[in-house]
Amino acid sequence: MSEKGKLIVISGPSGAGKSTVVFKAIENRNDVCFSTSVTTRKPRPGETDGKEYFFIDWDRYNEMVARDELLEHAEYVTNGYGTPRAFVEKQMDAGLNVLLDIEIQGARQVREKMPDAVLIFVAPPSLEELERRLRGRGTDTEQAIEGRLKRARQEYAEADFYDYLIINDDVEKAAHALNAIMDAAHCRFADKVEWLKNQ
Numbered sequence: 326m327s328e329k330g331k332l333i334v335i336s337g338p339s340g341a342g343k344s345t346v347v348f349k350a351i352e353n354r355n356d357v358c359f360s361t362s363v364t365t366r367k368p369r370p371g372e373t374d375g376k377e378y379f380f381i382d383w384d385r386y387n388e389m390v391a392r393d394e395l396l397e398h399a400e401y402v403t404n405g406y407g408t409p410r411a412f413v414e415k416q417m418d419a420g421l422n423v424l425l426d427i428e429i430q431g432a433r434q435v436r437e438k439m440p441d442a443v444l445i446f447v448a449p450p451s452l453e454e455l456e457r458r459l460r461g462r463g464t465d466t467e468q469a470i471e472g473r474l475k476r477a478r479q480e481y482a483e484a485d486f487y488d489y490l491i492i493n494d495d496v497e498k499a500a501h502a503l504n505a506i507m508d509a510a511h512c513r514f515a516d517k518v519e520w521l522k523n524q
Contacts, residue, residue, distance in 0.1 A: 330356070330417040331510045332396075334435055335426045336484070337447035338477035340458045342493045343426060346447060349500035350507075351424070357507070358416050360425040363389065366404040379409065396438050397431035408435070422507055429483050436486060443510045445503065446487040450494035452477060 337343050351357045363379045365386050374380050381389075386405045389395050398407030408425060416423045425435070435442050449455040455477055459470045484490075489506050493499040 328420060328511060330419070330421040330423060331507065332413060332417065332435070332439055332442040333357075333422055333424050333507060333510070334432050334442055334444045335424060335447060336429055336432050336444070336480070336487070337493075338449070338455060338480055339473050340455050340462070340477075341447045341449045342458070342496065342499070343447045345496055346491070346493055346499045346503060347424060347426070349496055350503040354504070356420065357422045357424060360408055360413055360416075360423050362406050363395070363409055364404055364406045379412075393438075396425075397427060397434035399428070399431060410438070422510075429480055433486065441513075441515075443489070443506065444487040445489045445491060445506060446480075446484045447491045447493055447499070448481070450492055454494075 335343055335347060361375065361377075361379060363381050363386065365381060365383050366378075368374065368378075368380050372378065372380075383405065386398075386407070389407065389409070390398055394410055395407035396410050396413060398405065400406070408427070408431070413423050413425075427435070432444055436444060449458065452474060456470065456474055459465055459473055465473065489502075491499050491502045491506075
């Protein structure tokens with residue numbers, strides 16, 4: 326029987342380079358998948374139900390919240406979003422590590438419901454570098470950039486419950502650190518006690 330996968334939660338400020346680090350880390354791994362969220366918003370052109378999101382209506386969303394079927398959930402711009410527990414557990418039972426890229430509030434909810442999830446905070450080398458990256462994108466207004474920097478400071482102040490901090494000053498090094506954390510998570514003593522007992 327294959328070893329059960331882990332839930333790996335990734336958070337960090339916008340502009341920290343989370344996606345770049347994650348994709349670099351998993352490019353040669355076949356034991357990792359991304360979590361698929363539920364949402365009440367309508368599919369955009371080219372989106373497929375079950376791929377980008379599970380598209381559901383508000384009645385089903387509220388039912389999932391009431392039945393504790395979501396590991397975390399939040400509402401953004403009049404739509405509901407959440408991580409379905411059943412989907413995550415099915416992937417983990419198949420031996421896959423499930424990656425979940427969410428905000429700090431969602432990570433707190435996951436920690437309560439799945440205490441053995443591995444929580445990783447990805448940060449830029451400095452707030453100055455974060456500002457440089459955000460300006461380099463050329464997609465945000467001055468007001469939006471200031472808002473993102475303010476939010477990053479708030480996230481730093483709230484992130485003390487994470488298990489690991491990866492400082493993304495070099496994508497290769499950060500990806501290597503992420504892989505090392507995922508591998509180490511499978512060596513936790515508590516997960517190996519049964520193996521010891523059977524020796």
